[in-house]
Amino acid sequence: MTARTKEFNLFLRDYVNLDATRTSTLHARVSAVNSFIAGHEDLAVVVTDDVIPQGSFAHKTIIRPFSGNDFDADVLVPMDEQDDWEPKQYTQALHKALQSSARYRDMAVLGKRCVKLDYAGDFHIDLVPFVTRDDGNTYITHRTRNEFIRQDPVAYTAWFEDNNRTTHGHLVRVVRLMKYLRDRSSIQVPSVVLSALLAERVRSFAGVDDYANVASTLTSLVKALHEYVDPMLTPPWVDDRIGQNLADRLTPSGFENLQSQVKTWSRLMTEALDADADESVEKWRKLFGESFGSTTREAGESGALLASASSHYEKTLAPGEQDIEKDHGILLSLDPRQRVRVVGRMSANSKGSGRYRPLSGRGNHVPVGRSLRFSVEDCTVTEPYDVYWKVRNAGEEAARRQSFRGEIRKRGHEITETSSFHGEHWVEVWIVKDRIAVATDIQDVTILPN
Structure with a gap:
């Protein structure tokens, strides 16, 4: 078997993946519209939480537009059911609020299930009302049919x-x-x-x-x-x-x-x-096609930036990052019969209060300034064992700050962090028994900009 890891990394980077500039722009615009919705007085009694990435945006499977096509990012706007509202009114209320903004007025388009923000360039954001009804289930709305549609994109x-x-x-x-x-x-x-x-x-x-x-x-x-x-x-x-x-x-x-x-x-x-x-x-x-394996340019002028691109490449070591075997003398011998999950959760607000929400249903997207908890769960390895953790920052901001981190420490079953700055980050855990790492897992964390 020939893996061709380098060739796949470079092919993904140069021909498949959404480039870093577009990705950063998308993240910034989602954050901006989230801030606008959260601060709009007419939506304050309806909107219950930050917008939630869904679809290819949440799954990080958006690819570079083909032949002049644009790409879109879908986000859910969490809303509580209003006793005196019909289904169509949720989309209408969202559209009305955006129409009140000089920034969004000319780009907000009222659709059947969403409000589309059509940005200049090659992408748009679809804002989808996501209503939790009294039955405890979640729904999107269809404006022209004036009905609720049972869906749970978070699940x-x-x-x-x-x-x-x-x-x-x-x-x-x-x-x-x-x-x-x-x-x-x-x-x-x-x-x-x-x-x-x-x-x-x-x-x-x-x-x-x-x-x-x-x-x-x-x-x-x-x-x-x-x-x-x-x-x-x-x-x-x-x-x-x-x-x-x-x-x-x-x-x-x-x-x-x-x-x-x-x-x-x-x-x-x-x-x-x-x-x-x-x-x-x-x-x-x-x-x-002929483009595969033809790239000669290295994956970035800086090895640090190559190592930082978690959503684009295989994860590779950043400068100063530790290795479980070389730096800690622990043999990495994963047992396919064993399993562990590291589960990340974020605070409901920047004050760290409220119920912590799992990152997985949000596509691991987190606003800046949230408290984060990472827990070892669903571990099939019998105790006793040790738990080793690595927290890794990544992206251009981590490179600028020279803050990749990447140290490995023996800690307990739960650690706490803060989403400090924009970038693709991750938390890695190893379950170590008798100085052998028999199970491992990674929780990705995409921190959106302010």
Whole structure:
């Protein structure tokens, strides 16, 4: 097997991923509109919390726009049910508030399920009213039909994040690569359906090498998807995590094209992964074109910036970052039978008060100035054992401040941190028994700018 880790990292960076400038701009604009909504007096009694990223924004699977198309980011606007409001009034109230702003007036477009903020350039933000009703369930609203629609994107995002953890973060990269292939093929499959079909193929009991790197994860999941859909005569049921079918938006002809393309892609991926080192790049080019493996520019003028790009690359060591084996003399020998989860939660407000909310349902997005708690949960290793932690800052702001951190310390089952500055960060944990690290997990944290 030839992983071609460097080639995949550079291909993702240069041709697939949303670039850093667009990502930073998107984060800043989401933060700005969140601040506007939170401070608007007419919405104060309705809006109950910060906006919540959903869809490809929450899952970090937005890719570079293809052939002049724009990209969008969906965010939920949490609202409490109002006794005297019809469903359409939630979208109307949000639109009215935005219309009152000189900043947003000319870009706010009233849609059926959302208010779209259409920015100059190549992207827009869809603000979706997200209503918790008296029955305790969550709904979005359809303005023109004046009805509530039962949905729980937060539950879906948490499920997707759990599967991404199982693949050591590679599921996100696989979805990006598959969206790249889709956009250059004849298939018409919505991103949410494609992402869900791939996430459903993740198995916690998969072979130890199945999710070792991007190439093996891509090949494993696409092969599993081919085996799943190939014998089907009609589109499958794709659960939205509350018992509704996401694939009802997939046409029969679209599904047939997907079956055909996935069969071809699976064969080409298997051949490329199994190829000798001197042949593998050419094999991958049959899938991704001549651009794959052709980049000669290094992944950044600064090794620190390369190491910081957690959402774009394999995680690599930053200057001064510690290694569990080299710096602590602990053997890394992960036991595939053992499991641990580090669960991050954030405070409800900057004062650190209120109920702490899990990060997973928000796509691990956190405003600046929140208290963060990270706990070891769902650990199958029998005690006694030691817990080692690493907190890693990343991104351009961490590089500017020379604050990557990355020290490893033996601590308890829970640690507390603060979301101090913008960037892609993460917290890593190891369960160490008899000086051997037998289980590990990573909680990503994307801190949005002020």
